[in-house]
Amino acid sequence: MLLNLKEIIEVPGGSIPFSCELETEGLDFPQIRAYETRPHAEGRVYNKAGILVLEGLLTAELVCICDRCGEEFRSIKETRLDATIVEENLEENPEFFTLVNDSIDLNEILSTLFVLDMETKFLCKEDCKGLCPSCGKNLNLGPCGCRKAMDPRFAVLEQLLDK
Numbered sequence: 001m002l003l004n005l006k007e008i009i010e011v012p013g014g015s016i017p018f019s020c021e022l023e024t025e026g027l028d029f030p031q032i033r034a035y036e037t038r039p040h041a042e043g044r045v046y047n048k049a050g051i052l053v054l055e056g057l058l059t060a061e062l063v064c065i066c067d068r069c070g071e072e073f074r075s076i077k078e079t080r081l082d083a084t085i086v087e088e089n090l091e092e093n094p095e096f097f098t099l100v101n102d103s104i105d106l107n108e109i110l111s112t113l114f115v116l117d118m119e120t121k122f123l124c125k126e127d128c129k130g131l132c133p134s135c136g137k138n139l140n141l142g143p144c145g146c147r148k149a150m151d152p153r154f155a156v157l158e159q160l161l162d163k
């Protein structure tokens with residue numbers, strides 16, 4: 001979706017609101033199984049003393065795969081949008097986006113910001129216990145029958161008790 005900024009380019013204080021949905025084609029991550037709905041963004045571009053700034057919020061409802069236990073979980077990801085728009089990106093700064101015919105390509109900017117903000121770890125919950133390295137049981141569902149010596153803290157304890 002193109003957003004034409006012509007009317008605020010020369011107008012400090014001017015602003016243009018936007019509201020759009022993001023295309024998810026190409027936004028593939030191994031831990032994202034699906035997008036529940038198209039990610040939705042709301043915000044504005046404003047002329048801050050001669051500099052065009054895009055700000056807003058992008059919300060995505062995701063079905064993810066947990067890195068530790070492999071279970072699916074749902075998550076709502078919010079990305080704060082903050083980008084600078086320039087007429088010419090001479091230094092090819094990746095944080096700057098360029099105007100083309102006085103317009104910006106919202107989809108391109110939003111998907112770039114979304115990718116940059118992507119988590120490096122996907123966990124179904126912060127204290128996900130993961131799978132037992134021995135028997136593969138999902139330890140969130142309860143302990144397995146393997147020896148507790150798997151845990152190095154218990155191994156140390158056992159050594160102390162053996163003496």
Ligand SMILES: [Zn+2]
Nearest residue numbers: 066069124128
């Ligand atoms: Zn998990």
Ligand SMILES: [Zn+2]
Nearest residue numbers: 132135144146
């Ligand atoms: Zn086990």
